[in-house]
Amino acid sequence: DIVMTQTPLSLPVTLGQPASISCRSSQSLVHSDGNTYVNWLQQRPGQPPRLLIYKLSNRFSGVPDRFSGSGAGTDFTLKISRVEAEDVGVYYCMQATQSPYTFGQGTKLEIK
Amino acid sequence: EVQLVESGGGLVQPGGSLRLSCAASGFTFSAYWMHWVRQVPGRGLLWVSRITTDGTTTDADSVKGRFTISRDNAKNTLDLQMNSLRAEDTAVYYCVRNGGLGAFDIWGHGTMVTVSS
Numbered sequence: 001d002i003v004m005t006q007t008p009l010s011l012p013v014t015l016g017q018p019a020s021i022s023c024r025s026s027q028s029l030v031h032s033d034g035n036t037y038v039n040w041l042q043q044r045p046g047q048p049p050r051l052l053i054y055k056l057s058n059r060f061s062g063v064p065d066r067f068s069g070s071g072a073g074t075d076f077t078l079k080i081s082r083v084e085a086e087d088v089g090v091y092y093c094m095q096a097t098q099s100p101y102t103f104g105q106g107t108k109l110e111i112k
Numbered sequence: 113e114v115q116l117v118e119s120g121g122g123l124v125q126p127g128g129s130l131r132l133s134c135a136a137s138g139f140t141f142s143a144y145w146m147h148w149v150r151q152v153p154g155r156g157l158l159w160v161s162r163i164t165t166d167g168t169t170t171d172a173d174s175v176k177g178r179f180t181i182s183r184d185n186a187k188n189t190l191d192l193q194m195n196s197l198r199a200e201d202t203a204v205y206y207c208v209r210n211g212g213l214g215a216f217d218i219w220g221h222g223t224m225v226t227v228s229s
Contacts, residue, residue, distance in 0.1 A: 035213070037213070048206055048222055049216075051218075054213055055214055055215065100159055101147075102159065103156055106156050106157075
């Protein structure tokens with residue numbers, strides 16, 4: 001199974017400041033079709049996960065443009081350009097390139 | 113509105129069975145792959161099972177032979193039959209749509225399954 005490793009696991013951020021979460025996979029996530037199926041999900045307290053980014057760098061409908069995804073091969077990053085109070089929660093990377101689909105451990109973002 | 117609503121969770125004894133259901137609305141259910149993902153409260157996410165549009169299924173090793181995912185496109189429902197339940201199956205179970213391009217794009221609110229004597 002592909003292991004997804006996120007860093008950091010805890011991320012205190014000042015409002016208005018940028019934030020970055022890294023995710024590394026145990027093997028390349030480039031699919032045989034040439035695409036890289038990496039998702040980033042946000043889970044606010046008491047809520048189900050919500051899709052932010054799919055296929056490495058595509059923002060899902062309704063997601064603010066302060067969220068961006070990037071990376072290649074085995075290294076991926078979620079960036080928030082300016083953190084807002086509503087961004088508090090746990091962020092997960094996940095790979096949908098190969099079954100079984102796997103998730104990172106989660107990064108808890110909190111406001112300093 | 114695109115929506116997934118899970119039901120069927122509850123308390124069950126070890127070795128028992130439970131059937132979860134997910135009602136889909138607001139989209140053409142038959143056109144999408146669907147998944148079950150679970151989460152122990154306060155912990156991370158774990159993919160459980162997938163069913164394609166043509167009914168092909170794939171399961172995580174931890175549930176293989178015990179859980180069965182199925183769909184009824186006429187009723188717009190996704191089911192998860194869970195047998196031989198163990199304490200480690202205790203979790204919130206989410207029904208998730210695969211919106212294409214690997215996007216796990218729509219999540220239900222989840223249903224809690226507790227396996228305990």
